[in-house]
Each structure stands twice: as structure tokens, then as C-alpha cells.
Amino acid sequence: MRRYSQRQNLSTLSEINITPLLDLAFVLLIIFMITTPLLESSMNLVIPSSGTKNPPINTSHVQTVSIDRSDAIRFNNQVMDLETLTSQLVQLKQTNPDSAIVIRPDRDLPVQKLIGVMDALQRAGITKVGIATKATPNEH
Numbered sequence: 001m002r003r004y005s006q007r008q009n010l011s012t013l014s015e016i017n018i019t020p021l022l023d024l025a026f027v028l029l030i031i032f033m034i035t036t037p038l039l040e041s042s043m044n045l046v047i048p049s050s051g052t053k054n055p056p057i058n059t060s061h062v063q064t065v066s067i068d069r070s071d072a073i074r075f076n077n078q079v080m081d082l083e084t085l086t087s088q089l090v091q092l093k094q095t096n097p098d099s100a101i102v103i104r105p106d107r108d109l110p111v112q113k114l115i116g117v118m119d120a121l122q123r124a125g126i127t128k129v130g131i132a133t134k135a136t137p138n139e140h
Contacts (some may be wrong), residue, residue: 061096065121066104071113082120089124100128 065085066074075085092099101121105114114131121129 061099062102063092063099064102064104065117067106067109067113067117069106069108071109073117082116085117086120086123089121089126093125098128099126100130101126102130102132104132 063076064074066077068074072079073082073085074080075088080088089101103114103117103121105117118129
């Protein structure tokens, strides 16, 4: 009788119950599905700093380029198209190589219009460029 009971125990041990293994596999799958996008979207970014300070810009050398919602480009409050703006910027660079440009785009302006103005600045050889923004208060 004793041998019969040992054989019965061995036969029950030879069958592996895979239900807990499947539960564990699904739990691990869900954990990896949740954590993988979080790992990809977070960036560990350290901004480099320079030991030298930028020289102060003379405010008399700063010119303004504004772009409104209707894609009208204004250079010092004069409406002009992109080609005229490029020629005006080339003349400005020749007369005053230290000139700086501040771009004031509309908030709802498509990015491609802003890139077009920045391309015109690059063609004119102007490297001192800034984009005017409005600070928003932090809401906590």
C-alpha cells in the first residue's frame, strides 16, 4: 500500500499547474507596457554653461520683426513681404554688423512662417536673434 500512495503522489507532481505562471507573465507584461513609455519620454538633460558672459547688446542696435495672424511681416512697423525683408536685413547687416533682431510672432502663428523669417535672417548673415515671448504665471 505504501508504494501505491507514493506513485499517486509522483503522478500529481508531474502535472505542472501553469495558471500562476500565466498570471505572473501577464502582470509582468502590464508592468513593462506601463513603464516603457515613461522611460522613453523622460530625458535626463543637463544644459551646458559657459564661463564667459555674453557681451551686452546696445539697445539702439536692436530691430524688431513682427508677424501677425494674417502672416503680415512688419520690420520696424513697416509692412513688407519676405523678399523685401531679406533685402532690408542685408542692408542693415552691411551698415551695422552688430545689429540684433527680435522676432515677435503671434501666438497662433504656424511654425513654418516663423522658420521662413529665421531663414531670411540667416541669409542676411544676422546671428544675434531673439524671439519675444510673454511670461505666464505658474498656477499651483
